[in-house]
Amino acid sequence: MIVSVGIDVCDVERFMAELDRAPRLREKLFTEEERNLPDASLAARFAAKEAIAKALGAPAGMRWHDCTVHRVAGGAPVVELRGTVAARASELGIARWHLSISHDAGIASAMVVAERDPDAEARTPG
Incomplete structure (x- = not known):
């Protein structure tokens, strides 16, 4: 069952300019694994984290480092x-x-798209 969805877009040039203006922002937003990706891939990772936050209801106190987007060839x-x-x-x-x-x-x-485990739903007494 789908719980929620999230979507985000990011202007790559504007995003990279912001990272250049505030160098510590790169460390705040990205894990070490993510930081050295090419510009467009880095902006896409930011959009992914934003989309995930939106799917979670964007609660206060979430830490950016608590989410990593891994590449899979x-x-x-x-x-x-x-x-x-x-x-x-x-x-x-x-x-x-x-x-x-x-x-x-x-x-x-x-x-x-955030989804519940359908097997967990079947096990839930109702």
């Missing part, structure tokens, strides 16, 4: 959650994430 990106982001996902019963990211013509975009 030949496959869909993988969402790894921990800490504050994993706790919110657990509160909502989210067990699976379906993420699509893209970048073209200076725009990075991400769309995410």
Whole structure:
């Protein structure tokens, strides 16, 4: 069962200019694994994190480092959650994430679908 969806777009040039103006922002937003990606890929990771936050209801206190988007050669990106982001996902019963990211013509975009574990629903007494 789908719990929620999130979507975000990011102007790559504007986003990178913001990172140049505030160098510590890169460390705040991205894990070490993500920080050295090419500009368009970095902006797409930011859009993905924003889309995930929107799918979670954008609660206060979420930490950007508690969400990592991993590259998978030949496959869909993988969402790894921990800490504050994993706790919110657990509160909502989210067990699976379906993420699509893209970048073209200076725009990075991400769309995410958050899904409950259908087996958990079948086990829930009702």
